[in-house]
Amino acid sequence: MEAAKDKGIELVTNTEVTAVEGEPGNYRVALTHKPWYVDIDKCSGCGACVDVCPITMPHEWEQGLKARKAIYALFPQAAPLKYVIDREGCVECGLCMQVCGLDAVDLSQEPYTEEVEVGAIVVASGARVFDPSVIEQFHYGKFENVVTNMEFERICNAAGPTAGELVRPDGKHIHSIAFVQCVGSRDLSHNRWCSFFCCMAAVKGGRLVMEHAPGAEVMVFYNDLRACGKGFEELYTRSVEEGMKFVRSIPSVHVNWTSNNPIIVYEDPDESRVVSKEIDLVVLSCGLEPAEGTSQLAELLSLEKDAYGFLAERHPTDGVAETKRKGVFIAGICQGPKDIPDAATHGSAAAAKVGVFLSNGKPQRKCGEVDIRNSGGVEPEFPGGNGSGESGQDA
């Protein structure tokens, strides 16, 4: 919302970068705007079109847990809130055109490319979540009551497919739940790195279940519980005290097809025996991996990838917000998994690098002439003066 309102930011969505030319400080970037099939200058986001659209399709934002129409906005707080038509599903019945009071629907739109000139580029293209259907022991994709952490986020979300009611995909309320950590992560057969955010996400998810359904049983199957961020250890300790059960074990998931419940089978380290337990829902804490198209993006921008396939930073200690290409900066999980505070910090650090790069040492404003060090403690006059003897003159 802040970004959408900022007058210094032009928000260009539904658009892909298709070519980058030029040199640091003077890049020409080709932006290919995909058609919305809706004139977004006219669309007010009222949503009348959605009501009349006869086509339903799987809802990618809701992780397929809910349907959407062929004309849709991904979620109600999307910025900008403009509707778009999915031509894969649209049958061109024209009902949306008839109902739109603003005459905004325009099926004749074609993709078009425009070129923008910029001084610097920040890549913040994100990552994707590991697909656990390749690991057979969890029955994911074959049995509905095993979900990924992203699907579970939507189940927990008040604006999600279940309206925030904690019910599993078959509609039953959740009273017992197991989180399985490191799915596809720290695993030599899949992704060998740790994704870091998933431990605390499981603790948070478990707490939500305990809040919504008092007395609910929450189990977290983990390897190392990586609560190493500010306040994380304290939240983890409190969750243990409040009854969340942490089991250091890697389980497998079976199915009771009669009750439609998952059965979690694990070695209980406390009792040194194998336990099988029927519960309501299994959440697979899937890690992050390089986003689809990372290679193409790297090629487009002449960037390197690291040993894991993420975009490579210039240096892992003192060049984490930069790339080896001057004028191209990097932020967030396209560089490697992070939690939100680390990603926000990374973004700010990239902003500083861009600011410095574009300023070329010249401040953005008039600076004072008085050097406070020689002013004998006399308060300099405002505005303007304050101690910038040399600033602005060195560039």
Next chain:
Amino acid sequence: MSSDSDHENEELRIGVYVCHCGLNIAQTVDCRSAAEYAETLPDVVVARENMYSCADPGQIQIKDDVAEFGLNRVVVAACSVKMHGPTFMNVCTEAGLNPYLFQMVNIREHCSWVHMQDKEGATAKAKDQIKMAVAAVRTAKPLEDRIVPMADSVVVIGGGVSGLQSAVDIADAGYRVHLVEKAPYLGGRSVQLNRIFDRMERISCVVTPLIMRALNHPNINVYTSTDVEEITGYIGNFKVKIRSLGRFVSDECDACGKCEGVCKSEAQDEFQVGFGKRRAIHLPHKESLPYRYVIDPLLCEDCGACADACPKGAIDLSATETEETITAGAIVLSIGGQPYQPEEGNRWAYDGSNDVFTALEMERLLHSEGPTAGRPLRRTDGNLPSRVAFIQCVGSRDEEHPWCSRICCMNTIKEALTIKARYPHVRVSVYHDDIRLYKKEHEDFYRLARDSGVAFLRAKVSEVRPKDGTLEVVASDEILDTETRQDVDMVVLATGTMRSEDAQKLGDMLKVPTSGDGFFLEAHPKLRPLETAIDGVFLAGTCQYPKDIGDCLLQAGGAAAKCLGLLSNELIQLDAIISHIDQDKCNGCLVCVKKCPFAAVVTDEVEIDGKKKKRARVIEASCKGCGVCAARCKQGAVEAQGFTDEQIDDQIDAALEEDPGGKILAFVCHW
């Protein structure tokens, strides 16, 4: 006629908007009924419900209604004013309405979320809140935002890696930076360390170039051996009073060391964490920058031998402390942290004289410029150990220090690998709980340590017992579910990180709050990790939470970005919710001056009937609008703008008009 009375005579036309927030509110609160109720309140001309008032259609609706119905007051019942207050104030401004003729009530957290099981009660409470907001907005006055000048310089407090990075980034963009460091050298804790995980580069390869850039930067004034004495002022115009030790040794010094040879006074060398001694005149460390000798004034006996011995005449023992006050538009706090030091009688048998070491001591042992030239030798007999045990979470994740220090697992892996690489025959074991790593490359490093033969034991150490020249580590092994005992020659404690000893002092000076772990508290744990509750004060590095060097540098860069964003303006806008003191009503009791948590109320001397009297005055730019002064004033001389007594009285009347016996009413924070 003033514009104020214009407003007073104006016919009130109030619009009320009740937000569903998807189902966040609507699942508990009956929004339709709340909106219908609002329409019955006096002077409400339109009341509506919206799916998302904050989304574009909701905002457009308000603007359209202002135009269509001639609204001159707006009430939104939605989420937290902290979250979306600015959004709707902006909508009011865009609609041509003064943004302070607006009230917002939080029916999401305050009604829907806390009363999820009681839909009727939640709806009734939401209606009361709306009624109160309508009452308050009736007497709201249009206010003007404050405009204050922004100085074009920044003070960075702390010259470790974080402070250096912030300083260099800000200076590179063309602004003046004053970098204040307590120690006589730059680089802070980092320059005591040996190598950086996981690439095993020498610290100095990263830090020395950064220090050189700061020292040589035309836009950076570096103050070493300097303490912050006092900070006053506010965003745009902070006054930072600093006091520097006398410069006994001038820049003429070329570190030839002749002075040190004649100096008689000795003390423990703090840089080498107690290994060896240093003289009163000394070079803090071999790569010390600025590269010149310093004199410890507490130790120096003023004998003058060093001054006589100096071939450059660089030593002046009569130098005195200097004090100056620097103006800054913003402040970066980067004072770092400090390692936990085991107390006397600790269960790890650490006493500084046997073969139990802290992680920092091990860094010095492994450092080529350290006391043993990089060899991890035993303190007791100077021999290389053949069995070393690392113990994790010492001073972390315990009752007294419930936080995780984040960096110690990787640091241990690094030290263990360093030992293994140089002395492959040394048996290294690590006693740990969880191994906590957090970056993409860490896992490979951990795997390398295991492949190199470092034994990772998931076990809790209950005790270390000195025993005939060796150390017995007693632990309960989680995997084996039994007590284990192992004799080793050396124990290394992975000591945690605690807040700096200066955190309290600087926190008090700046009114920057700390979190439960003692580290400085960021403005929002997820989205504003670099800002503090105080406008214009930013956090960089370990003073916010333990971090590795890469994360320190990132956060410092981020803090620099925040400073640059502020500094690019010659004037900045602050909101109008502040206190105003009517000096005619003030009786000079000055309770408000004492109680103001932000030092924003000052004492004026004014002449009344020929006599000098004391009267309180608010420094508008410093005022945070907390209202403490207004609540304390017995004379009714203080008006908290936006929260006037009249508005609060009207809200109380509105809330308690019906069923007063069945309600508890509290005015708490503006949240």
